[in-house]
Structure formats: C-alpha cells, structure tokens
Amino acid sequence: MAQNSQIPQTQTLQQQLLINGGHTPESYIYKGGYHGGDSNNNTPLPLAQIPVLDLSQLSSASVGEAPLNHLRLALSTWGCFQATNHGISSSFLEKMRKISEQFFSLPIEEKMRYGREVDGMEGYGNDLIFSNQQILDWSDRLYLVTNPKDERRLEFWPLNPPSFREDLHEYTVKLMKIIDTVLIAMARSLNVEPNSFTDQVGKRPTLFKRFNFYPPCSTPHLVLGLKEHSDGTAITVLLLDKQVEGLELRKDDQWYRVPVPAVADSLLIIIGEQAEIMSNGIFKSLIHRAVTNSERQRISVVSFCCPEKDIEIKPIEGLIDEKRPRLFRSTKNYLQTYFQNYQKGERSVDGLRI
Numbered sequence: 001m002a003q004n005s006q007i008p009q010t011q012t013l014q015q016q017l018l019i020n021g022g023h024t025p026e027s028y029i030y031k032g033g034y035h036g037g038d039s040n041n042n043t044p045l046p047l048a049q050i051p052v053l054d055l056s057q058l059s060s061a062s063v064g065e066a067p068l069n070h071l072r073l074a075l076s077t078w079g080c081f082q083a084t085n086h087g088i089s090s091s092f093l094e095k096m097r098k099i100s101e102q103f104f105s106l107p108i109e110e111k112m113r114y115g116r117e118v119d120g121m122e123g124y125g126n127d128l129i130f131s132n133q134q135i136l137d138w139s140d141r142l143y144l145v146t147n148p149k150d151e152r153r154l155e156f157w158p159l160n161p162p163s164f165r166e167d168l169h170e171y172t173v174k175l176m177k178i179i180d181t182v183l184i185a186m187a188r189s190l191n192v193e194p195n196s197f198t199d200q201v202g203k204r205p206t207l208f209k210r211f212n213f214y215p216p217c218s219t220p221h222l223v224l225g226l227k228e229h230s231d232g233t234a235i236t237v238l239l240l241d242k243q244v245e246g247l248e249l250r251k252d253d254q255w256y257r258v259p260v261p262a263v264a265d266s267l268l269i270i271i272g273e274q275a276e277i278m279s280n281g282i283f284k285s286l287i288h289r290a291v292t293n294s295e296r297q298r299i300s301v302v303s304f305c306c307p308e309k310d311i312e313i314k315p316i317e318g319l320i321d322e323k324r325p326r327l328f329r330s331t332k333n334y335l336q337t338y339f340q341n342y343q344k345g346e347r348s349v350d351g352l353r354i
C-alpha cells in the first residue's frame with residue numbers, strides 16, 4: 001500500500017498536530033480551499049430543511065398512506081430524513097455522546113492500545129492512506145464492527161470509559177431494530193413486498209460503527225473533516241453532535257448546512273449507495289461532507305448498515321418496468337472497492353450504472 005509522502009500510514013491527526021505545533025500539515029490542505037467550485041465562498045450556506053418523520057407511525061402495521069408518501073418523497077429528494085420517536089431515549093443518546101467524548105479525551109498512548117493495524121480498517125486512528133495524492137481528512141476515528149456479534153473484534157473495543165462496551169452493545173441492539181423498521185417502511189412506501197430490502201441486506205448484516213472526532217483547525221477553509229461522499233451502506237444512522245455544526249449535504253447541486261441540535265432527539269437516517277441500487281435509483285444516496293471550525297471540537301457517532309457481502313445486490317424486480325428500465329448492474333461485496341474509490345473522490349454506485 002502506498003504511503004502519503006508526508007504521513008506514515010497509521011499516524012493520527014492528533015499526533016500530526018503535536019509534531020506540527022498545531023499548524024495545518026500539508027497533506028490535509030485542499031489547494032484553493034475546499035469551496036473551490038462554489039461561487040460564493042463567503043456567504044454561509046443555507047440551513048437544510050430535512051423532512052422529519054415519526055418512526056413509531058411508520059412501524060405500525062396499519063400505517064396509512066400519508067406517512068409512507070412522506071417517506072418516499074424524503075428519500076427520493078433529500079436522500080435522508082430525521083427520525084423521531086425511534087424508541088431510544090434522549091438520555092441514552094446523551095450517554096453515547098458522552099462515552100465517545102470520554103474515549104477521544106484519553107491520552108493518545110491509551111487510545112493507541114486500540115490503534116488500527118497498518119492494513120486494517122478496524123480500531124482507532126486515521127483512515128487508510130491509499131496513495132501519495134490522497135488529501136487526508138481532518139479527523140481521527142474509532143471504527144468497529146458491532147454486528148453480527150460473533151464478528152466483533154473486542155481487542156479494538158475500548159475498556160475506558162468502563163461502560164463503553166456495554167453501552168455500545170446496547171446501542172447496537174436498539175439500532176438493529178430501527179434499521180429493520182426503516183427498511184420495511186421503505187419497501188412499503190414503494191408498494192413492493194415488505195421484505196424487498198431486508199432480503200437483500202440479509203439476516204446477518206454488518207453494522208459498522210464509526211466514532212468521528214474532528215479537532216478544531218486553525219485553517220478550516222483549507223481542509224475537510226470528511227471529503228464529499230455518499231455512504232457505501234444500505235442505510236446509515238447518524239447521531240450528530242448536540243452543539244457543534246459541521247455536517248453539510250448536497251441536494252440538487254446546492255450545499256446546505258445541517259442544523260444542530262437535531263429536532264426532538266431525532267436520528268438522521270441516510271440512504272447509502274446500496275439502497276439506491278436496490279430502489280433502482282428511486283431513492284437517492286445522500287452526498288455529504290463534514291467541515292471543521294477553528295474553535296470547537298466536534299464528534300459524530302455513525303452506524304453503517306451493510307448487506308451481507310455474499311448477497312447479490314440489485315434493483316428490486318417490482319421497480320423495473322418499461323417506464324423505468326433497470327438502472328444498475330448487480331453487485332456483491334460492495335465495500336471491497338468502496339473505500340479506495342472514496343479516497344479518490346469517486347462514487348462506486350456511478351460505476352454500476354447501465
């Protein structure tokens with residue numbers, strides 16, 4: 001694997017900042033700034049008016065047409081929605097934010113006990129570096145497989161704070177239920193068999209957890225916390241920082257800021273590239289990025305639901321007809337190439353278009 005000319009493969013941003021006296025290291029800089037293509041660099045972006053949907057309503061067997069229509073509209077225009085009444089208490093969400101912050105506040109030596117391996121994704125640290133040209137993201141992260149339970153690699157699961165493992169387990173169990181509910185509602189909203197998405201996701205989907213930590217940056221306009229991307233998932237569940245903004249999303253070629261705090265302890269549910277394929281392009285995978293600021297650190301807790309890697313992912317039969325021909329080829333093991341494409345600024349889903 002090639003190394004970026006300035007940064008050793010597993011050096012974290014935090015370590016880089018220590019070495020560099022807090023100055024922005026070269027490898028993170030977008031020449032000309034990341035707003036390169038935007039016309040108005042100085043005006044703040046508009047706030048996103050993301051649709052808000054009540055998940056308890058969507059999960060009811062007798063759900064009416066109106067909520068399903070709202071869901072379909074949200075996912076085919078925005079590619080995301082804010083889920084309220086999802087069954088996770090606000091105190092539990094607060095606990096997840098708290099333990100994330102406690103972990104990232106540990107001394108670097110302690111976090112490095114869970115450091116990722118040179119060629120590995122899982123664990124604490126930076127993202128993999130695939131080439132000398134790669135512009136690095138202004139973030140360190142903790143990346144863990146949390147489902148299926150027998151695929152967990154506990155050596156990467158922090159023992160500090162002491163409740164971390166138990167809380168993460170509990171969060172995973174709760175999320176798996178939410179994801180199931182959303183996938184079934186997605187199918188109903190399209191008038192296809194309720195199990196159309198869950199069948200392709202499989203009985204043992206992988207749930208990856210990514211705890212993102214974005215330290216303040218003295219030159220926020222020159223770096224990105226996370227580069228522009230859509231997720232390689234079926235769907236993603238995002239728990240945002242309660243106080244610090246930083247997520248931006250694109251809709252119809254316009255970028256928007258995602259406001260915080262989120263409405264009524266909602267979780268942001270995002271369509272990933274694999275659900276775009278399954279829906280034959282009706283649902284749009286959300287293009288988004290994270291920006292930083294010069295004053296405050298920011299944390300997000302992201303849950304990525306990915307189909308079993310041996311299941312064939314393809315447009316649902318009932319969504320293909322003469323008016324809407326099949327838009328994507330079938331695929332498997334999506335993540336095999338996803339991360340490399342991400343780092344090159346390419347979208348895997350685009351390579352599967354017919």
Ligand SMILES: O=C(O)CCC(=O)C(=O)O
Nearest residue numbers: 210212226247290300302
């Ligand atoms: O930090 C955020 O708000 C976005 C995180 C994200 O997009 C990701 O981890 O894929």
Ligand SMILES: [Fe+2]
Nearest residue numbers: 229230231288
């Ligand atoms: Fe993302």
